Amino acid sequence: MTAVPPPEPGEFEAVIGLEVHVQLLTRTKMFCGCSATYLGLPPNSNTCPVCLGLPGTLPVINREAVALTLRTALALQCEIPTFSKFDRKNYFYPDLPKGYQISQFDLPLSQHGWLEFEVDGVERAAGITRVHLEEDAGKLLHEGELHSADHSLVDLNRAGVPLMEVVGEPDLRSPAEARAYVTALRQLLVYIGVTDGNMEEGSLRCDANVSLRPPGSQALGVKVEVKNMNSFRSVQRALEFEIERQTVLLRAGAPVEQATRGWSEPEGRTVPQRSKEEAEDYRYFPEPDLPPLVIAREQVEAIRAALPELPRARWLRLQQDYAVSAADAHLLSARAPEADYFEAVVAAGAAPKLAATWQLNELAGLCQRRHRSLEACGLAPERLAALLRLVAAGTINGGTAKELLAEAIETGADPAELAAERQVGQVSDPTALTAIVEEVLQAQAKAARDFQTGNDRALGALIGGVMARTRGLANPQLVDSLLRERLPRDPGP
16 A cells, blocks of 8 residues: 555544453463463463363363453453353354353453553543453464465464453544553553563454544544554554555545454555454353352452552652652653662662662663563662662772673672772772872873863863773762862963
8 A cells, every 4th residue: 555644634533442452471271271371382282171162061260360350450440340240252263162252241340441651741541441351262373474375274272361351442543642552551461460461472462443533523433443463563553554544545435344454564554354243243142151250349459459559650659759850760660670679779778869870771781781681680789789889989980880780790799799809999089199190290291281271171181091090990070170270271361
C-alpha cells in the first residue's frame, strides 16, 4: 500500500480499543497438571488428556491463576464481583484441540477499571472493560507468511496455559497512545509479578480494534481487529498502517469491512485473515464441567493488602522522598528491582542524588556492556553506598571510583576495600598539592600566561598537568582553587 497522508484535522477520528492477552506466571496449566513452561520443548510433548480435551477428562481450576487475575484487576482499580463462572467459547481452529476454549463471557472475574499512562508528557487514562481468565490455545507454525504459507504445523505444548485477558475501552485516539498504553500496562503487570511480559516469546500479546469516524460523532465506525503484534513498535506501526488503509477507503467512498487482519512485520502492512465474528458466533454457554466461582471478600482484601507499591505511586514517591528529578525517578521506578536497589543504596548511607546518578549511568552502563541485568551484576547496594560515601567525602575522586566500580563488577570484589588496599585515596592536602602546582606552573609557563591574559581553556591544561603528576588522585576542586590563587588575571589596559 502506498503511504498516504494521515487524516486531516477534522476529517476522521481514530477510535482504538486494545485487548491484551497475558500468560500468567503459574507452575502448571489452567485446568491440568502439565507444566506452564513450554518453550524449548519438543513439539506436542507437554500435553495430557485434559489439555488435549480427550473424552472422559475433567478440568480443575488453577487456584493461583485466579489469584493472579484478581491481583491484576485490583491494581487496575476494577470491581470484583462475588460470583463468577467459566464459559465455553465455541470455534474450530487447528490449534484448539477441544473445538472450544474455556473462557469467561457474561460473568467475568472483574470489570470497570482504568489505567493511567503518559503520552509525550501528558497524563492520560483509559477505561478497562474487564479482566477475565481463560486458557491459551496451541501454536500454529506457518511455513512462510500467514497469508501465503504452503502449510502449517500444530504444536499443542502451549494449549491450556493460563491466559488473562485485559479488555480496554475504546478510549485511545492515536497509535502513539496505544503504544503508551501497552507499555504502561506491561510495566504494571511485571511490577506486580503476574507475568514476565516477554512479548517476543508470546507471554504478552496485543490485539487492537480500530475504526474511524467523523470528529464529534458518538457513533462508532466499522471496526477492524488487528492481530499478531509482538512488540510496542509493531503495535504503533500496525495501527498507523490500518488507519491509513481505512482513510483511503473512506476518502474514496468505499465501505470498511468488519474483519480480522494480521500484522505482517516484514511487509509492514496488515493482511486479511477472516471476517470478524460477533459474540453470538461463538455460541457461549456455561462450562458444564466447572463449578461457579464464589469470591469471598476476605480473599479479595487479602490480595489487595499484598499488592506491592505500583509504578506510578513509586515514581511520585521517589521524587518526594529523595528529591530526585522526575526523569531519574521515572528510570529508577521502571522496574521494581531497580527501585529497590536505589532505596537500599540510600538506606546504606549514600546521598540520594549521587546514588541515582551512579546507578543510572555508571552501574547501568557496566551491566549493559556485560549483557547482564542489575541483579545479575551482583554488586550489593551496601558496597555501592560505601564507594559513594568515599566520593562524597572527597577521599577518592570520580575517575578512581569508576575504575574501582568496573573492577568490582568484573571480579566481585568490594570497591571500598579495593580503595583501601591500594591506597588510592584522593590527594586533598593543600601543602602537598601546592608543591605540585608550582612545578606545573614552571613546566607550563606559556599556559599560565595564556590563562592570565584571558584564555580560560589554558586552565584546563594546567589542571591536567597536576592530575597527571598525581596519577589522577588530586582533588580537582582544590587544584582549581590553588591555580587561580597563583594566577591573578591580567586586568588589561
